[in-house]
Amino acid sequence: MAALVRRLALLVLLLLATRLHPAAAELDDELEEAPDASSSASTLNKRKLSPLEPVACPLVHAKRPRQIAPKFPGCKSSYVDEPQTVTLVLASAGGPPANLRASLTSAGVINQHVLILVDGAAEDGVTRTGFKGRAAWARAFTGNTHHLIFSSGRLGYARALNRLLSAVAFSAAQVIVLPLDTPERVSASEGNELGRWLAGARRALASAPPQVAALAACGASSTAFETKRRADRLPAVLAPLPGVPYIARARALLEAGGWRAAGCTSSSGSEDGGCEAASLADMGARLWAAGKEVRAYVGDEVGALKNSEKRWCDRPGARQASFSRNETACANAFHEASTRASQLISAAASKRGARRMPSTTEFLGELHAGCPAPADDKGICPPEPVPMLSLTLQYFRRGSYVGKLGDALRDSWTRLGGGTNVEVIVNNDSGDSHPRWSAQLARMPRALLVYSNNLHEIRAYNLMTRMSRAEVVAHLQDDDKPHGGWASNAVKLFGARRKLGLLGGYRGRFDGGSITELNIKMQAKNHIKYGPSCKNSIPTVEPLTKIPMMLIYKVNAAPLVVRRSVFLQLGGFQLGFSCKGESGIGFDFEYSVRNWKNGYEVALWNANFRKLGGTGGTRASKSKFDKRRRTEIRNNRIMFKMYPGFHHNKGNGMAMQANKGLVRRGRQRGSSFDPSNGFPNFSGNRQCTDPWHG
Structure with a gap:
């Protein structure tokens, strides 16, 4: 009886989701046609491989308008509306290392979009330390296209990265990912090497075959193999290790549905938001299953990071899985994803030889089949609830209104049931009143406070809508x-x-x-x-x-x-x-x-x-x-x-x-x-x- 009730509830949710997503058919037209799931599953079973569990739908991403307005005349700003590379940085509440900006400058991406998310800032957001941290980040990244984002509660690795990935401009071909601990671990001596590695990796990924989805400074070991052609001298790996930088094709990550929201539960039952290693391994497994490849780029051909294995992979703790409190549950999730990806890579190597990679039709399995939410029978990493409504507010120098606006947002949030039913995103376009906004948004879980450099409402609303998660998004003014x-x-x-x-x-x-x-x-x-x-x-x-x-x-x-x-x-x-x-x-x-x-x-x-x-x-x-x-x-x-x-x-x-x-x-x-x-x-x-x- 309980199983029947669960199935009926799932059916109702799917019907509601379909009703609120009228453009799903049009949006999927541009995606690669999925092969028959049953035939793919059969192929996997013959190889004694388990089909991948269903994952989230491809992230619905912004496209270029069909009707384009002529550019506004006489614009003096150097703002880049259509970046080719977007850098995603996950950070703690402290300030940035002094060399991070220099690294991105030498990589040639400092003047394109840099999105920095300080995870769980509200826990520290109303203290003196939080104010200093915000000021330090703001001083280091003052460009027109730099966006500093504070979360009012702990999101965790996957959820934070998915927020940033959703915010990526439609024009971006590549995404640089600097994980949670990378900025703190990049020493001054490694700053130049990071910049050179990023520059080389950008060129390598641009010239790599289309099936190469990501390049990492180093990756988790697997049954890896190399092609014999010099241009493809990139070892196949499971996925990047936690804490190391990597670069990916934006479309590949979007079509994979982003990172699995790995909010492992602690012994008290609360979500901790860890499982970074499990989330990386799961992404790697899904990319390999979809006919994509994850490879390691050392940088020898451009003279960068010749000792990268020592620099990046053998540092203390770098090879250790970064888990949350529930070590056993997260370790099991990492092991299962690792096993799936390793089997797929090994099968490709044995059947196709060194020169041929797995095809989508053979290894897709149940990927995107019906596009349900990520399923997890063991309750290890429950999916993040989708809010009913996203409230996005454009704010500019109205400090005396912050209290009233915060109360109004809280009232709207409460009337729809509170919790995760409503998502709140505020774009502070002027950078003032940080203590006031931090205090207001701390009353609502996982609210986002975005700092932009005077974008005005058109670009601010576009950014916040991409970053939002609800199907209904309200644009408010201050x-x-x-x-x-x-x-x-x-x-x-x-x-x-x-x-x-x-x-x-x-x-x-x-x-x-x-x-x-x-x-x-x-x-x-x-x-x-x-x-x-x-x-x-x-x-x-x-x-x-x-x-x-x-x-x-x-x-x-x-x-x-x-x-x-x-x-x-x-x-x-x-x-x-x-x-x-x-x-x-x-x-x-x-x-x-x-x-x-x-x-x-x-x-x-x-x-x-x-x-x-x-x-x-x-x-x-x-x-x-x-x-x-x-x-x-x-x-x-x-x-x-x-x-x-x-x-x-x-x-x-x-x-x-x-x-x-x-x-x-x-x-x-x-x-x-x-x-x-x-x-x-x-x-x-x-x-x-x-x-x-x-």
């Missing part, structure tokens, strides 16, 4: 205070409407009449707005949830709530709508149009947020407001070039017609529209009391 049951209503609306890609919580509009690319006055006049303090209120109700909502052509920030898989599939917000650190007004309208263009719905409902007051940002002065207005005009114009024949009449008509399926409300402000009768009379429409805020 002058709004979330209030009441808005979060629950947002989740319900996305669950009820499979095609809903974007939900606005403040204002929206229909366009009509004689709006053209060049007629600015008509752009400002010929539309009808809906929302708070406007002539027109929302006239319809979503039939399943009974929540007042309407489908609309464009919505304004904020809040903006997105379906993450659709957001990443469509490429996120347009980077060409602003320079780094500047206003990108109109990005919300363009993303609305892009949703309609690609078959997704845009809706408006009243989140009932409360304004915190004050004037700042692009409204702080006349000069800033004038620049904002010029940006708005420019971005409105280029939308006509981006969507010829669609924007605005065709797209607007689609939005109006889509409202036929909704239920009319009783009494509401203003004259409602009838989708069956075409456009309403847009001329002379009275606007909202604050026309420039939506």
